[in-house]
Amino acid sequence: MSDLPQIIRQQQSAYQERGWRLPIWLAGSEAYTQQQLSALKPEGISYWLGQQAPAGFTLLSAKQKQQWLGTECDLLVVDAHHAGDWDLVAASSGCLKAGGLWLFVTNEPDLWRQLPNPAAKRVLPYPLDATAYTGLFKQFWLEHLSEQRWVKLIENNSAVMPLLPEAIAQVQAELPYRTAEQQQAVTAIHKVVTGHRRRPLVLTAHRGRGKSSALGLAAAQLAQQGKTDILLTGPSPVAVQTAFFIAADLLSQSYQPGQNQLLNGTIRFVPVDVLLAEKQQNTVILVDEAAAIPTPQLQQLTDLYSRLVFATTEHGYEGTGRGFQLRFQSYLQQHCPGFQKLHLHQPIRYQANDPLEQLVFKGFLLEQTHSVITAPLQPKAFSYTIKDLLLQPQKLQQIFSLLSLAHYQTDVMDLWALLDNPALKLYTLEQDQQVIACALISFEGELDAELTVEVSHGKRRVQGHLLAQSLAFHCLQPQLAEQKMARIQRIVVHPSVQTQGLGSQLLSFVLQDLLGQQYLIGTSFGATLALVKFWQKAGFSPVKLSHQNEQASNEASVLMLYGEQFRALQQQFSRQLYWQLADKQRSLDPALALLWAQPPSIELTAQQNTELQLFQTGLRPYELIETHLQCWFNLFYAKVDYQTALLLVQRLWQKHEWQQISEPAAKQKLPELCKLLHL
Template sequence: MNSIQPLSDIIVSLLNLVRKGAPRQLLLVSGGRQWCQQQVSGLNCPTTRILWIGDAGVGLVPPAQLKPVSAKQTHQLLGQESECVFFDCWSGFNPNGFGQVSGTLIAGGVLVLITPTLSAWQAFNDPEYEHIAVEPYGVADVGRRFIRHLQGCIACDTDLIQFTEETPLPQLCRPKDAVTPVAGTHGQPEAETSSCSAPFRTADQERTVKQCLQAVRQSRAVLVLTADRGRGKSAALGILAAVLMRKGITAPEQDIPNTDSSVNRDRLDIILTAPSRGAVQSVIAMLERLLSAELREHPRDLWIYGENRLRFMLPDQLSRQQPDADLLLIDEAAAIPAPVLLSLLDYRRVIFASTLHGYEGTGQGFAVRFMPTLDRRVPERQLLSMQQPVRWAEGDPLERFTYRALLLDAEPVTLAATPAQWGGVSFRKLDRDDLIADSDMLKQLFGLLILAHYRTTPGDLRILLDSPNIEVWAGFSEEEEPTLVATALLAYEGPINHGLAEAIMAGTRRPKGQLIPQTLLAHCHIPEAAGCRGLRVMRIAVHPQRQRRGIGTALLQAIEQASTDIDWLGTSFGATAELLSFWQPFGFRLQRLGYNRDKVSGTHAAVMLRGVSPAGIVLQEKGTDKASLQLKRLALQGTGQISSDLLSLFAL
């Protein structure tokens, strides 16, 4: 067994390659807790751009010079760049946090993954289990499948460097596929960047901005810009906005100015929207960098340069108010529902920017849900894509590992053109241990869920695999060989013991999980909800090539027939006419409609239920009566908080 090893020496050796344009490295530090703590206690790294991700009170104690950032707060780091990241798995492995922080690393950077001894990792009580274990389950009930999945990813990765308690100091050398960079380009070959004028990081980014400039100088322009994460897409939007605010939208195309401070005198209004303000940090950072002290932010979310203005608005607010603008920039469009995006097409100039594969959402689902309608409404739309990485080198090994570990590029299989009727589909509950053993099936299944919901994140993968109250169902087409064409993710909820139910009704307890029973107890005051057991449909997805053939309904029927120990089937979703047309014919009835709009989708959350046992039918009827009174009260109030069109959609 090793004594204390010079972890600092390893990291210093790897960081020396940053300036040599090496690919980013994943360094696995694995051992017992005391050994891991010894390794990090004496760290002294030659850079100030170091991040420590973890909770010191739960995991390891970081070196004194590093301030820990919780994995749940890594979204605050978006837009930043780092040379070294320590990810403390003794604090828990948060998939979203890992995906977010890995994107901050520049070319040649090092991500240090500190884990328990690999062979014992599954037995370790990961602090994340406390967030996965819903009432009435405990940490011991949570599965260990996601860690097993990570172990498999580590075992098959020939690029990562392992430094463990049982192995000697690894021999380090410059990777053979490293590229020679130009200063300041973070790993891009000289031939690709020599034409770039500041602030461009790649020729790809420069070309994209110039294409956007040319397009938006027309009276009507709709562009769709897609890129994988780390290609400089958001920064390109910031450069575009800065050029337009300085030169105006009708000025002739010129090189990007860095010193010319002239201001267009015809006022220009740009609106920027995204699922959250944090998602546009890179856009705003680039805008502020290029326009420097002459740019004013007053009030918050309004930037003024001369007479020109850029405003940030959340999607729902923008969709409802529809303020005038000369140009609308939509970043992370994949994480915004397609109906909201389509409602913004009345603007004369719109740029939809979407990450293809990322923790924010998926551009693949964006393409399936949004692009066909866009093509019909605006056939002259332009498609742009960005391929060159900005922060790291081509073929980056850390990017490959992140994609594999978090299934960021998961997609369903492409089906034959011949349509299959639902009668040719068989349904069954899947064993989640079998899913871990079949990586192709897991990837196809998660890919279907990504397509079905714009907010599917890597964290959902861990819930799917490990949550103790989850069931996974699938439908397989039998055209030639069994092919996955549908899936459903289900959560068991209830019954709830009497004491907890009373506390929920009194408003003194809000346990994790149990969404539908808690809603019926806390908001509808129906005590019978505590004694019933049900299945909540968290997600249901049908392959895009097999939709509108009754497969989803048949899957629900198969689930109900097989689930003989439940009183109800339920669901909760953002209410739209399209979704209600699926749930209502199957007998689902409204139990409660949320008062507040979702800030991204603009929808109101609807809780619906279908009783399948005598007790469940009584519960449904009581909930329906409560919902009817709620809707009548809302209609009489006429406050506009919930539209009359939405109220009329519910068949009670």
């Protein structure tokens, strides 16, 4: 029988010659796997993902994920005997460098797939117990990876050695570049700075291709050439740390995590909202992880600044999805037709066609499928449980690819939840066996009466019941949380066939099926005017709005319910919203405020009418009639010209200062606007 050290000796040199990582699946009893691992001598930097790390290993934890994501190691052991955090498994694989060893350790396969996964508490809804419930992800993982190129060392079985394809020859790069593609990317960044204005660069790549390093190299070189205002930005300071590390190294400067500038501010981090609020002059702006920034903010950056680089992970561990390419790049095509696009293919820590990367991409469905949809569109509707999809792996790949393609935030956790959470269901529209639209539904509610009261009083929170808990606590309707509920988590349409009514068609099918089963139906999403109109047209009404914007979408999250029976809740929401609009922490789109808010109707007195008429003729200052104007607007806002109404919402309802309002000369135009008083 082969042992682990012997297999490593036999196999690792061939992988090292090709610049690949060696993946090994070690399976068996704990006594067997510990015996095999005890003969393993950690060399170099060794990481351990599991419950407890032996001597010589660094334990990787979820809390420190951002710190170790950008690091490198020579050996990585994933101990999945007792628990498997699939999000960390996928993310940590990117740390292993060429020639390194990846060990995936489990019980014997048939036993392992039947054991519960305590780490699944991250994705399971109440009252399911992760220590007792067995989901389907392990079954999917084993079946999906049965043909992958990894060494299998299983107790009481002969070791399986894969046949390796020929290595792909790579073009060597000169220092400081890791690949020729990275050098090309840096050259393209320089061209943005020195070439024609308004020619942004979009730099995309899978994780580990050196795009963040390219930003850092370019920033350092520009500083060396005398450029004094180089701004790095992203969804958070952590997103640009790699660029700072690389720039500091090239400039021979010290850098500590959290430090936001180099060379006395020549290179510095500036948050996106600051860039939008305070126009910087003569700057080059390097945006990392751009897909995690809301599209409206990216559009505003494009309008304000003329020398921009947008870099982003195309898809993968960070969960940014590929929607960025389709939504934002279509905007660039319209407003910056000369923009450039560059995609990096070559990994920097290992060579192309790496077996571990292929294993991770296939095991977590990170490879995108590109479908061609034929006309005319005559789709059929279907519904699937997760058990259905395990028998149709190609359909599961299509659905997950569509979720990743059309939504800005789809990642490994979503696949994990999809396969382990039995409270999820999928509906699709399909043409020629190709999924062109899908809806993801979460079944919630049916909480017992005692629990719903505790939730309504803020004493308890339970996972997986967003709709029920929001209604019980925020809307003080605990009795509704006792009903069975269906929350529409996502509804996506393939970008190539959007705006053709397919979303409404799919939603109609979903509603018909769920209403037939007596479900209370709701949805929650980042509120934009277009999305809100889509849901309101389908019969949904808002009942709750988050106090602050979501970090991912930069929009307030709205909860909407289907059906006329919630009209009283909707009216209560609208009345409350009016009084909340002046809160400086709430930055609601004035179009949504105009659509939703219900102001009090108080008739104007004769005195107020007289003062407004004096203001109209220039005989009364604005400051003395503002409250009268608000009373008038509250009465007649529905009859006011739309653009004027938006302006008055910002000033009178949201209490924005004049300089905050989109129309700079609004105050000077007020007497002209007050001709409306004759309504």
